[in-house]
Amino acid sequence: MYKLFTRIKNFFYKYIFNYLKYEFTEFIPNSKSREYQKNELIKTNIKNYTSSMLKISQWFYKPDVIYLSNLKVDRNVTNSIHDMFENHGSDKNKHGYDILYSYIFSKISNNPTILEIGIGTNNIQVASNMGKHGKPGASLRAFSQYFPNSEIFGADVDKDILFNTENIKTFYLNQNDIGTFDNKLIENKKFDLIIDDGLHMQSANLNTLRFSLDRLNVNGTLVIEDIPSSALDTWKIVATLLGDPFDLEIVQCIDNFVVILYRK
Numbered sequence: 001m002y003k004l005f006t007r008i009k010n011f012f013y014k015y016i017f018n019y020l021k022y023e024f025t026e027f028i029p030n031s032k033s034r035e036y037q038k039n040e041l042i043k044t045n046i047k048n049y050t051s052s053m054l055k056i057s058q059w060f061y062k063p064d065v066i067y068l069s070n071l072k073v074d075r076n077v078t079n080s081i082h083d084m085f086e087n088h089g090s091d092k093n094k095h096g097y098d099i100l101y102s103y104i105f106s107k108i109s110n111n112p113t114i115l116e117i118g119i120g121t122n123n124i125q126v127a128s129n130m131g132k133h134g135k136p137g138a139s140l141r142a143f144s145q146y147f148p149n150s151e152i153f154g155a156d157v158d159k160d161i162l163f164n165t166e167n168i169k170t171f172y173l174n175q176n177d178i179g180t181f182d183n184k185l186i187e188n189k190k191f192d193l194i195i196d197d198g199l200h201m202q203s204a205n206l207n208t209l210r211f212s213l214d215r216l217n218v219n220g221t222l223v224i225e226d227i228p229s230s231a232l233d234t235w236k237i238v239a240t241l242l243g244d245p246f247d248l249e250i251v252q253c254i255d256n257f258v259v260i261l262y263r264k
């Protein structure tokens with residue numbers, strides 16, 4: 001009888017009153033309080049968590065933000081990258097990533113092994129889609145044109161857009177499930193360039209980062225695209241956490257930020 005009562009009570013708390021303790025166990029205050037107070041305290045705890053972590057981490061180190069216009073790039077390279085993105089139908093130019101990638105390409109090896117997460121679905125039911133007129137594989141094809149002798153891998157949660165060409169191979173990966181990063185196709189591979197252009201949210205990005213720490217070649221680079229200013233604190237904290245052999249840069253692009261991680 002008591003068990004039944006508890007189950008009914010929990011049902012009401014969870015589904016009718018939407019008490020957050022069922023979703024955010026980590027943030028439940030360990031203090032005696034009423035359920036409604038607990039709910040408010042959980043919200044306060046979540047809201048303040050990242051900004052407080054940032055303040056603590058900045059006690060030790062404050063990463064600079066570099067402006068896109070201050071990157072040293074070769075205009076001719078930027079123009080040819082711009083044309084490739086444009087011709088293949090990627091939207092990277094609109095964020096200023098033609099400039100960003102001419103900066104990055106000047107630092108990496110000539111025939112880099114590349115992995116890009118986010119192939120570019122045109123299925124509007126999938127989060128982070130490119131719209132129904134999007135061209136799946138646009139950026140992968142642009143990279144393939146720029147580096148014709150490179151091995152290029154693409155990964156996406158949408159299985160319907162996977163494809164293969166001579167130097168592009170793609171596979172299923174869900175950024176929310178770190179286990180899916182371990183695909184047979186890339187078993188034992190190390191990368192010179194890993195790009196995160198997938199779901200664009202912190203926990204998914206952090207999974208890409210966790211994977212990359214172990215899978216970047218020496219002199220390899222991880223690029224995390226499309227970071228809104230609201231999510232920037234997380235990356236400033238990450239910058240303070242990382243030590244040798246990693247360096248991190250935050251670049252302010254046209255309408256968002258990009259994190260670049262270097263493995264020395």
Ligand SMILES: C[S@@+](CC[C@H](N)C(=O)[O-])C[C@H]1O[C@@H](n2cnc3c(N)ncnc32)[C@H](O)[C@@H]1O
Pocket residue numbers: 089090091092116117118119120121126127128129130135137138139140155156157158173174175176197198199204
């Ligand atoms: C902005 S598009 C990529 C565009 C492409 N890189 C380009 O520039 O042409 C983002 C992609 O992330 C994929 N995506 C969304 N959620 C994902 C997840 N959880 N794991 C992996 N990919 C995801 C979407 O299916 C979509 O194809």
